Amino acid sequence: MADTSLPKTLRIGVDVGGTNTDGVILDPSQSNDPKTRGIIAWHKAATTPNPSDGISKAITTMFSSANILPEQVATVTIGTTHFVNAIVERDESRLSKVAVIRLSGPFSKHAPPCVDWPDDLRDIILGYYALVKGGLEVDGELISDIDEEEIRAQCQEIKKRGISSIVVNSIFSPIDTVERQEERAAEIICREIPGCDIVCSKEVANLGFLERENAALLNASILSFARKTIRSFQNPVRQLGIKCPVLITQNDGTVLSSEMASRFPIKTFSSGPTNSMRGAAFLVQGVRRANSDGHEEAMMVVDIGGTTTDVGLLLPNGFPRQQAAYSDFSGVRMNFSCPDIKSIGLGGGSIVRKDETLSIGPDSVGYGLTTESIVFGGNTLTTTDCAVAANPGLGIGTPELVQGALTQDEASAYQTLVKQKLEKIIDTMKSSPEDIPVVLVGGGAIIAPGQLRGASRVLKPEWSQVANAIGAAIARISVVVDTIRSTETKTAKQLLEEISEEAKAKAIAAGATAESIQVVEVEELPLQYVANKTRFVVRAAGDFDLSQTNSIAGPGSERASQLQEAEPEQSHPKLTLPNRQIKKQAGRETHQVDISTYRPDVRNRVWYVNETDLAWISTGCYILGTGGGGSPYPHMILLRQLLRAGATVRVVSPEDVEDNAAVGCGGGAGSPTVSIEKLQGDEMMEAQNELYKICEDKATHMIALEIGGGNGLQGLTLGASSNMDLPCVDGDWMGRAYPTKWQTTPVVFNERQPIWSPICIADGNGNVVVMPKASSDRQVERIMRAALSQMGSQVAAAEPPVTGAEMKRWVVENTISQAWRIGRAVARARQENRIETMAESITEEFGGSTSGKVLFKGKIVGVQRTLRMGHVYGECIIEGADNSGLDGVNDGKRGQQFSGRIKIPFKNENIAAIKIHDGQEEGALEKQEDVLAIVPDLICVIDAQNGEAIGTPEYRYGLLVMVIALAASDKWTGSKRGIELGGPKAFGFDHLAYKPVGTFVKPVSVIGEFDVSG
Template sequence: MAVLKSLRLGVDVGGTNTDGVIIDPTREGEENRGILAWHKEPTTTDPSFGIARAITAMFEAAGTNPSSIGSVTIGTTHFVNAVVTRDASRLCKVAVIRLCGPFTKHSPPCIGWPKSLRNIVLGHSARLKGGLEVDGSLISDIDEEEILEQAHVIKERGIGVVVVNGVFSPIDTVELQEERAAAIIRREIPGVDVVLSKHVSNLGFLERENAAILNASILKFARQTIASFQLAIAAIGLTCPIFITQNDGTVLTCDSAARLPIRTFSSGPTNSMRGAAFLVGRGEYKGKSLMVVDIGGTTSDVGLLLPNGFPRQKSAYSELSGVRMNFNYPDVKSIGLGGGSLVRKIDGRLTVGPESVGYKLSEKALVFNGDTATATDYTVAGSGDISIGDVEKVRGILVQQDVKDYQKEIKRMIEAVIDSMKTSPEDIPVLLVGGGAVIAPDALKGASCVIKPQWSGVANAIGAAMARVSTVIDTVKSTENLSTKELVANISEEVKQKTIKAGATEASIEIVEIETFPLAYIDHKTRFIIRAAGDFDFSRLGDLTEVDGTVDTTTIEDIAAPADVKIGAPLTPQDDEEEELKAPEVDYSTYKPKVQDRLWYLSETDLHWIATGCYILGTGGGGSPYPAMLAVRAIMRFGGTITIKNPVDLKDDDQVGSGVGVGSPTVAMERMAADELLESQTELYKYYQGDRPTAMIATEIGGVNGMMGFILGSSPVMNVPVIDGDWMGRAYPVAWQSMLNVCNERPLKPSAVACCDGNGNNIYIPAVSSLQKLEKVVRATLGQLGSNMMAANAPYTGAQTKSWVIEHTLSQAWRIGRAVARARKENRVDTVAESIIDAVGGPGAGRVLFKGKVVGVERTLIDGHIYGEVIIEGTATDERYSALPLEFTGRVKVPFKNENIAVIKLHEGQRNIPGKENNEDVLAIAPDLISIIDAQNGEAIGSPEYRYGLLVIVLGIAASDKWTSTQRAIDIGGPKGFSMDHLEYRPLGKFVKPVSVIDEYNS
């Protein structure tokens, strides 16, 4: 008999089945892993009924009773389903209060959301005084009268939930602006729910806000759903604490889950992966990477379990139902293969899925006397070991050749998805779990072994029962008095203590994630992200403290019965109203950009493609074009027209102006733009005596600055076309690495520059002696203006522009973006890199240099710039696009100074010492373009986003011949320009001049 209160009960509520398990963790080392009972119960319309039935059945099977249970942990998909299906009956209207001062003006709440979801959720929004700079100083203090005024509006509109989002609020430990604003709102609107963005996610203003809004919209539904869980469990006689699993493999108390239901999104696949780890965790596979294939009734979810026992997470950003967030999500790929998948012959070929009979398997499948051929039927027909239903009937109906074809097809499907998720070419152990695991073969290509552990059918419930506790600290600290190493140690101890307070045993806690990011252009400031995890301390189950420091005092007696929102209400999907975040759907075979009278009229499709291409051309730097792309799209939707002009069509006396964002990407993603871009132009022409621009040009095509010309050109102040070209052909870290410097025998003397920070600080520079001097002046200014500002440059003539411009780079970005979008649309992401190379001129103009996983990142701050290197370990081979005798095995390093500088092959045992690299090991080097893209979606990954575990592809693209035809150009843009004088430039390939969209499509 188990010791009193020692047992753990796990339940996972899926769309088809509710799975349960009872585990005695004190007997984990025994052959049965301490599993006393398990049960599968069909999920009921009100999920609490299915939960109660599953638990009752397990009590009977185990011969135990409620007094033996120390905790109940539940995993559920109900909250995420409410968002995915746009279920208006479960989503509430939300008011959004921004504490931002003048900033974020051009990216209002829910920008980029699908229209149908935005219309359901967003009820009111306002931008108010408040917000912090990156160093903790004030943008402005909050204004209580402003907040009171908005509270009255919210109350009048009957909105019951409010999100408060402040600039740099995650690092606000002194001013507590979000907390103070929330207190005012609660005082004025009794009973209102207030969600603080800092409690939901980390740095990244728009993405954090999106997550907070989604969280707020499902608060009421989540509270009532969790109440129904608690009531059902109390009715059985259980008096133990109840926990809800979150999407990183750890748990929340019911109180916390009711306040932060977004943390439960995608917890189902995570539970299965954690359960799989538990089932094999004590043997030879402990501490190793494992591929987990969770096969259900409709889909198979495949993910990589890291040696630390947690699932690999997705890259820097995730997307749910068209909403972009910076929220941790497990990196899971799903395919339409499950026990209920339909098996059919189409044009003589046997197909499996993606359609499925789902939860109706027991009445639809042939083996259960139904009339539909399913994967379960074909599995039973082809196996001598499975005996369920009417086996002989199925074997008599199904043709044996079809059975063999079926076995080949599901083997191919599973092998393909495993291969796409692997991080190295070596075979890897594969764990098959889930109720549908029986359909999978016992041997798979790419698998060192295939394991179907006992109880794999309820791995999701096991993962829930054995979930751990974790906490994270994401903060910015000064390194002036303490070293980075010392600060990591201090924060690690702080996060460990935080994890103990959240309920973990001290001895079990381990640090599972450490990331450091020095902040560009700010002396002695570094961002730290440190996560810890540990096992539950069951001796303290009655005295747990929540992650945010509040105590969970909720008891069964406090829970009211669910009221006006029915837990079991049918899902009611809403139509997407063609406003997804991605580019509008087009027919790639017929789509043509609008070009008339040699002007290219930008469409939303063009804009999306150009934004994608700009980030890839940013070569790791330049900042994400995403916020600027949304701002440009808003201009277009409000009737603005954006035109693009071929530089060859310029008149000699035309005036070509430019505006550029300067500063830290970390600041730019948090302190989003106000009016500083246009304000800097206005300031410039207050003092500058020359002619105003007749056209605008991007200073650099790479990154966010590739978008700036569109904002300026379409503004009522300018209203001029944008030139199809730029001064760099990529992104460079300093102003003097541009054609304005290269194409002049002596350094160019800019006549005037105006700088604005958007918060009332404007600086006019009448003249400087050189671009090098301008760089130093601007960088010094940055430190006083929050490390981010906009600058307006005096215009150059049409004749100068035609001579110096790198032509048709907007066309090049457009073609790159189109290639990425098309690869995704046609499910060819595995060859997206090759599509990009084709878009820039083919194998002679570019090359897939390396494919692999990020296994190391180092960063340091020197003279305001982020220097560092990323180490990538190879995962595959591809002879078609690799002109060098190089297989994608071993390791390469990519040093960067904001932008990527080179790709250098590392040899086994070689010490990685900067400055000691060998020319023979250089695979590519600036001025050629080196871009790192996400292998899972083809999007660029910027150097601030490099982190361990990302699957990436390293691309090399030949630089414009203006960068390679003279020694002066090579000195400025090549190794010497990055202080890597010990290396020499050798061309990657032969530059192919981008084809002008205007020339190709002019009508």
């Protein structure tokens, strides 16, 4: 009979990887012991084809070595990469067909589910979709209520197709606490299709309609496989007589019950790197020092495997720094929380070549290390060989085999190169220039030197080879509340207190001890153009409550037994890819063009835009948005769909437009937060159609209101042959993005007042406002903004046409060409691995050093935002750093140019870049001599890792960025009125004068360069 008097205090952690299964047994009461860290047993062995066998062997071996009884175990926590492997490997035996029911009313029809997925993965997973009534506005008002009969009819179609996995996705469902539309739809589906798997999108991810749906789809597709896999994890625990919960680690370093993991396996996708980071932090517990606010200092974890080195920053709150708004899994874009990990091709199996100069990797012998490397009798020189040659006492292989493998000069060059590679990736991941502790873990850590520039100290703790399993064993409980609340009757501080308490309560319900719970992350994001609405993101975390282990689903519980009704099938996951290789193969599948020889289709002075052109234009538009304008991504997807459906999109040069032509205009207005949820329906065309009911002159051409941001694509979309079938003029009314309609070049010229009347706006849900006349363009703006707040905070606007002659006087010429060239420069830099010089490439496309400059390179170390009169004002602080290529060799000169700090004030768009001096008082007025650039010139912040623009809503602590300044069009700078409307005074910087960063150079026309007709 089991001894039930034994205290249940021990925690088992197991990491089931593609290569090895690691295990530890940890006694939390002894975790502060500097000699043992509470680790009383550990195990490392090759992963078995049947995960049950490997887990059972690991636990049995540890029980035997430490004389542990099953009755002493409080929890078993398992980390795994099995679920993400199923997606990466496109394994149809592990992926189910999924149906999607969207509660979206008239919206999102032009961006169907899986619209931006790789073709092969979409074909495997998406089985059916339907758009039905439903969805909310940002303020909680109904777009429309759900229709039960409509949903029941769709269920009959889903049943006919034999699909049993269903995703329900509703507009603004993450903030739907009253209507419960997704939940109500799920109840209807359950009645109509008994036994089906239903995933409500709001339970999987947060705001971002397409990205949340993508996550829910992947999650639904692997549910059946996840249940079988989790049974295979539970079975050995049950068979060994361990009566405790089997928990699964998730992406943020916390745990899920087996039941929750079987419902949301997607939450485990990035748990491997997170476990490694958390385990490393645990192993150096007591070594981390307190920072100025009393919290433990941040630390860098460097996990060196066989093929790559993965580096992540562990924040003072004990959790890994998370990625920015969007992540990518196997070519699928999601807004799912996952750790910010950077990888380089350096590992214990990296191949070392002795050509003209010594080089390392990025290729590796990988699994073949013990047969192919010289120290094990092979013929390939690897980093492990070099490490053993330098230190024969490592106890690896046969050291005599590598004697003389490197000359003294080669050995010195090797050590220097390894050191530089590690120092570069560490510096890239740092969030401040101060030295930071670096912890080395992983089997390849033997190749790392004991000292690294940028590291306050380098730590190689004992048991680092099983850091993943340790991270699993110590995983905590956490929850995130991401919501939008009204600040009309309560202050932001009061709301934060309420939301924090809500997050704490959810953490307790999830199994955390009340006394250990802390709020570890808080983010406050006022919404542009939305009255009294702010988005709050709060994370609470706490230690696992061991006294409540019996209340969480485990092998002996009724819920867990439901998972165990059948034994797992005998076909088990293919264990062909280690986690590091998965990351390399999980990129977006795109058609590669030879950028150096690519020519756009220009015939007889008409440019026919294709998908390659569109992708480049979209990239360029966001950069030209100077932080504003909203992401062009959803608009690019819509226009790409039109192209794939056979639409023709034409661009013509301004100089080719007849003087008596009528050049129409249209675009979106509203909050970027709304645009990521309420995807465009037919409101753009509806606004145009309603406008021309009162406009005598019908448009013969279209033009973009602003080239910056999402509106940069609207002229192309409206002019597509499947819409208005009109050519789009290669130009716009701003040459960038501005926050108001009166900040446009026709208003600058002031040849007639007002320009933007009559005007029509439509919300896509049946509401249209027409303003036949107005007293001024400023009044047009004020009235439109007032209506906007009652129309869902997002509308389409149609502006009256101007004559071709007027257009040619007022237009900022060739800006579609300019966006195309900027996007091409970014694509070429990526293709040629020249990310570190991308900023210079962009300025070169803008006219060279005389018309633009790279202002700064560094890391965002501070962001503040406030909401005033519907606009988000704020300030971004950037600290200088060397952001050059991760694998490049630092020549000692780069990075010296960018020192100190700059600040970028913004009002939706960036206003200026200003040097900050040490000791400068907060809130002090800027001095003219410290201004690096200011409006109307363009100040653009670009992601240093990929060259994509970063919008002001996306600014966050720790992002690596490049800041460039580009000369504004002479349509703005050529007159006093232009500088008044678009310059410093228009944004409240009356004490500063405009000083140009360079001389504007007219963009080179794509039509003029590539026209085949000559």
